[in-house]
Amino acid sequence: MIIRSEILDGISAFTWSRQQEATLRITDVSHPQKQQSRISGIYNDSNISVAIPFSDEASIENAIHCWSLMLLLGYDQETISQRMLTLTPIAMRLELIEGINNCTIINDSYNSDINSLEIALDFLNQHTQQTEKTVILSDILQSGKSDVYLYKKIAGMLAQKSIHRLIGIGQAISKQSEQFSGEAVFFATTEDFLKTFSFTKFHNQGILLKGARVFEFEQISHALQQKAHETVLEINLDALIHNLNYYRSKLQAGTRMMAMVKAGSYGMGSFEVANALQLHKVDYLAVAYADEGVELRKAGITLPIMVMNPDHDSFDAIISHNLEPEIYNLRVLAMLEDAIRRNLLPRNKPVKIHLKIDTGMHRLGFEAADIELALELILANRRIYVQSVFTHLASSDIPADDDFTSSQIALFTVVADKIINKVGHPVLRHVLNTAAINRYPDAQFDMVRLGIGLYGIAPMASEQQELQNVSALKSTISQIKHIPAGETIGYGRAGKADHDMLLATIPIGYADGLHRILSNGRGHIFIKNKLVPVIGNICMDMTMADVTGLEVKEGDEVVIFGDERSLSELAREMGTIPYEILTGISKRVKRVYFQE
Numbered sequence: 001m002i003i004r005s006e007i008l009d010g011i012s013a014f015t016w017s018r019q020q021e022a023t024l025r026i027t028d029v030s031h032p033q034k035q036q037s038r039i040s041g042i043y044n045d046s047n048i049s050v051a052i053p054f055s056d057e058a059s060i061e062n063a064i065h066c067w068s069l070m071l072l073l074g075y076d077q078e079t080i081s082q083r084m085l086t087l088t089p090i091a092m093r094l095e096l097i098e099g100i101n102n103c104t105i106i107n108d109s110y111n112s113d114i115n116s117l118e119i120a121l122d123f124l125n126q127h128t129q130q131t132e133k134t135v136i137l138s139d140i141l142q143s144g145k146s147d148v149y150l151y152k153k154i155a156g157m158l159a160q161k162s163i164h165r166l167i168g169i170g171q172a173i174s175k176q177s178e179q180f181s182g183e184a185v186f187f188a189t190t191e192d193f194l195k196t197f198s199f200t201k202f203h204n205q206g207i208l209l210k211g212a213r214v215f216e217f218e219q220i221s222h223a224l225q226q227k228a229h230e231t232v233l234e235i236n237l238d239a240l241i242h243n244l245n246y247y248r249s250k251l252q253a254g255t256r257m258m259a260m261v262k263a264g265s266y267g268m269g270s271f272e273v274a275n276a277l278q279l280h281k282v283d284y285l286a287v288a289y290a291d292e293g294v295e296l297r298k299a300g301i302t303l304p305i306m307v308m309n310p311d312h313d314s315f316d317a318i319i320s321h322n323l324e325p326e327i328y329n330l331r332v333l334a335m336l337e338d339a340i341r342r343n344l345l346p347r348n349k350p351v352k353i354h355l356k357i358d359t360g361m362h363r364l365g366f367e368a369a370d371i372e373l374a375l376e377l378i379l380a381n382r383r384i385y386v387q388s389v390f391t392h393l394a395s396s397d398i399p400a401d402d403d404f405t406s407s408q409i410a411l412f413t414v415v416a417d418k419i420i421n422k423v424g425h426p427v428l429r430h431v432l433n434t435a436a437i438n439r440y441p442d443a444q445f446d447m448v449r450l451g452i453g454l455y456g457i458a459p460m461a462s463e464q465q466e467l468q469n470v471s472a473l474k475s476t477i478s479q480i481k482h483i484p485a486g487e488t489i490g491y492g493r494a495g496k497a498d499h500d501m502l503l504a505t506i507p508i509g510y511a512d513g514l515h516r517i518l519s520n521g522r523g524h525i526f527i528k529n530k531l532v533p534v535i536g537n538i539c540m541d542m543t544m545a546d547v548t549g550l551e552v553k554e555g556d557e558v559v560i561f562g563d564e565r566s567l568s569e570l571a572r573e574m575g576t577i578p579y580e581i582l583t584g585i586s587k588r589v590k591r592v593y594f595q596e
């Protein structure tokens, strides 16, 4: 800091400077250890120095100010030295936070000017061990400089500080996008960024968040933070892709892959999963309802998407978002025809449909006998295009029903042939779900529909070892109590301590999807390498478990299901199937994604 003394004429000043004479003249700053600095100076003609447990520029500058003040107040140098060493980082502008996917986040979302950016970049380079660095930067407001000058300068700074990637947020920075030569993407608003950017791209990086207040970067910081202390559903996207590739390896050449992402990808979250599948080039996605498809389109998914339960009010959205409805009877066909009459078709292309045939499942689908009339109507309408014909197997995982399954496939073959003959252009045929892919290799037709196997659950036990576990439901212990023998635990006093018990309370309950039927010893939770029984009734938000004899402490991780404890086993305890558990994990449970 340089204060020109003539400005302070007549006022006695205490000054410090690194460059020129001053009351405290700083002569050297060295770093004897990684997170330490020794600041040396001359004061009253003697050489003095202090050590501080920081090495970034901002902290050094702050420390010199403090040092000056203490000297001015007359503290002796020894006291100052002692106290300086005990400084701890304060919650100041630059917050260092553990982020998702082994990222480190530096949060500096309180101000944005070019000087503080430089300090923050130094901090990023010093305080994050990851070699890859990303900067998320908002418009810089009120700089008093032209945008061209300002952002050119920033681009130079980012290059000089070896920043790998810039994410620019705001109108002004977006307009200057061509100034930035490295990897850079731009968004008009924070909301746009949060909605459309895939957070799995953040992996093993140091990330600096630097934004003006109005951009509300705390939302980004929140989204990037490691949520280790709550109940979370962890999803391993690498395992998902491994499973995809396993089933792909079972397909004949040319057979396509439709991935079922209905019900939020079996509870694992729609966009992240769909995005991974799109990157790995599946051919088709399928959702249950149109709004699931619309959400994927808004998030930038461009793959074809089949909608299995198109309802009356959804056809306008289906048409405008280029979704492809399943048509399973004449009523649904009529709804589509109505919608086509009242809408302009995007790029004037016909709406692609998927005809569902009921071959024995008896859920949705045309009876073989009804398909003639439907076809007449469809072929008379040039704005409808038959993209595929398919059926669903009722019992493909049950060997005792193999004759039934074969008869479903045989009936489908006959009906599909008839349809294709009439349509006169190629039509995709598809029948097999996960369980059937390995069991009915001759019925793969043109495409298969992979569901539960993608998510790591093999319908046939023999396949399980080929798959990787994708999801883990985890929580942490909120409280541990010693309960004397004879006491009761929880609602209705249903839990009884039949011994002096160490009891753990875990913040997950039936509102999260941990069914109440697991109460009173029926269910088990994995804690410290051991399965321990649930004690008493499961509450809406909490569950108690007997951890007697375990070395546990509050804050320790518990696993409801995951690598250590299979979902299938939990499903057996609950008396249900893995599908129901996964899709029943409530929305309030955060989904956290991992990818190498």
Ligand SMILES: *Cc1c(COP(=O)(O)O)cnc(C)c1O
Pocket (backbone or CB within 6 Å): 260, 262, 308, 392, 432, 433, 434, 435, 449, 450, 451, 452, 453
């Ligand atoms: C859900 C579903 C599938 C996938 O079934 P999995 O058993 O999960 O493989 C396939 N086809 C249809 C029509 C479905 O609804």
